Amino acid sequence: MLAGCADAPESEPAAVSAADSREGPAFPVDVAACGHTSTVETAPERAVTLNQGATEVMLALGLEDRMAGTAYLDDPEPPTRWADAYASVPVISKEYPKREELLAVDPDFVYASYASAFDPKVAGTPKELDALGVASYLSPFGCEDDSLRPEPSFEAVWEEIEAVGSAFGVSDDAAELVAEQQDVVAGLADDAAGAGTTVFWYDSGDKTALAGVGGGGPQVVIDATGATNIFGGIDGGWEDVSWEKVIAADPDVIALADASWSTADDKIAYLEKDPVLSQLRAVQDKSYVVVPYSQSTAGVTLVDGAASLAEQLSQLSS
Incomplete structure (x- = not known):
C-alpha cells in the first residue's frame, strides 16, 4: 500500500520514534488506497483526522503531536487510555467540519475512515487536496468501490496501521503495535471464552433491529471469542432484521453497541419495556455485554472489542 523511493535504505535503526523520524531518507512515499495515490513528501506535522477510527490509529501510534485537528467521535467519549492524548488535539467540529474550517488549520495530511469525509463540502476530494499540496488517506474499509474494500479482519486492520506508520515515518512503532495485537488475538483463540454461546449483536433500531451480521466487524469480534452470531449466515456488516427472528433465535447473550446516537442504556430500556422482547432469556437474565461502537468497526x-467481549462473556458464565 505504501512504497518508498528507490534509493531508500534497506533497514532503519532498531528504534524509530515519532520524533526521530520526522525527516529522513524514507521520504517521499506514496500512500495509496481506494484507487487514489498521494505523495507524502516529508513526514506530516499537521495531520487532521475526520473520523474516530482514523483518530485512534494516530493516537495508538503516539502521533498526537503531529495532529492539527480532529473531528467526529462515534462513541460518547474517546477511549480512556487515549483521553489525555485526545484532549491535546484541537477538535475542529463535533461532526464533519466545513471545508473552510478544515483548511483554516493548514493541514498537510487528511486521514479519514469513511469516503463521506472527502465530500467537496468537507475535506474536498483527494485530487483537490493534492492540488493544494495536502496528502490524504482513506481507510480501505471506507472505499466507495466495493471491489477495492477488504473484508473486515484483524489482518486488514494491521495492514492499515502499517500503511499509516509508513506515511508518518514510524514503521517500527506500527510493527510493534501489530505484534501486540497479534498476541492478544492468539490468546483469545486459546481461551475461547464464548464457546457454546449464541450472541445477538444489537446495534440500534426499534421497529426492526439493526444487527451485526456475518461480514462485518461484529462478526470478527464474535469469532475471536469462539461464540456464535445468531445472524452470522447473513452477508454484509449490518442488516435490519425482524424482532420475530430475534425471538425465534432466543440468544444466550445480547451484545449492545454503545454509540453516541444509540446508547447501550437506551437499548436495554427498550428491550426491558417491550412486553414480548422482555421475555427473551437474555433480557430476563440481564445477559448483556456492552461494546463501544468504535470497537465493532x-x-x-x-481487538479491544474482542478482548472486552471475551472478558464479559467469561463474567456472565462464572
Whole structure:
C-alpha cells in the first residue's frame, strides 16, 4: 500500500520514534488506497483526522503531536487510555467540519475512515487536496468501490496501521503495535471464552433491529471469542432484521453497541419495556455485554472489542 523511493535504505535503526523520524531518507512515499495515490513528501506535522477510527490509529501510534485537528467521535467519549492524548488535539467540529474550517488549520495530511469525509463540502476530494499540496488517506474499509474494500479482519486492520506508520515515518512503532495485537488475538483463540454461546449483536433500531451480521466487524469480534452470531449466515456488516427472528433465535447473550446516537442504556430500556422482547432469556437474565461502537468497526480498537467481549462473556458464565 505504501512504497518508498528507490534509493531508500534497506533497514532503519532498531528504534524509530515519532520524533526521530520526522525527516529522513524514507521520504517521499506514496500512500495509496481506494484507487487514489498521494505523495507524502516529508513526514506530516499537521495531520487532521475526520473520523474516530482514523483518530485512534494516530493516537495508538503516539502521533498526537503531529495532529492539527480532529473531528467526529462515534462513541460518547474517546477511549480512556487515549483521553489525555485526545484532549491535546484541537477538535475542529463535533461532526464533519466545513471545508473552510478544515483548511483554516493548514493541514498537510487528511486521514479519514469513511469516503463521506472527502465530500467537496468537507475535506474536498483527494485530487483537490493534492492540488493544494495536502496528502490524504482513506481507510480501505471506507472505499466507495466495493471491489477495492477488504473484508473486515484483524489482518486488514494491521495492514492499515502499517500503511499509516509508513506515511508518518514510524514503521517500527506500527510493527510493534501489530505484534501486540497479534498476541492478544492468539490468546483469545486459546481461551475461547464464548464457546457454546449464541450472541445477538444489537446495534440500534426499534421497529426492526439493526444487527451485526456475518461480514462485518461484529462478526470478527464474535469469532475471536469462539461464540456464535445468531445472524452470522447473513452477508454484509449490518442488516435490519425482524424482532420475530430475534425471538425465534432466543440468544444466550445480547451484545449492545454503545454509540453516541444509540446508547447501550437506551437499548436495554427498550428491550426491558417491550412486553414480548422482555421475555427473551437474555433480557430476563440481564445477559448483556456492552461494546463501544468504535470497537465493532474495522479499526485499531477492533481487538479491544474482542478482548472486552471475551472478558464479559467469561463474567456472565462464572
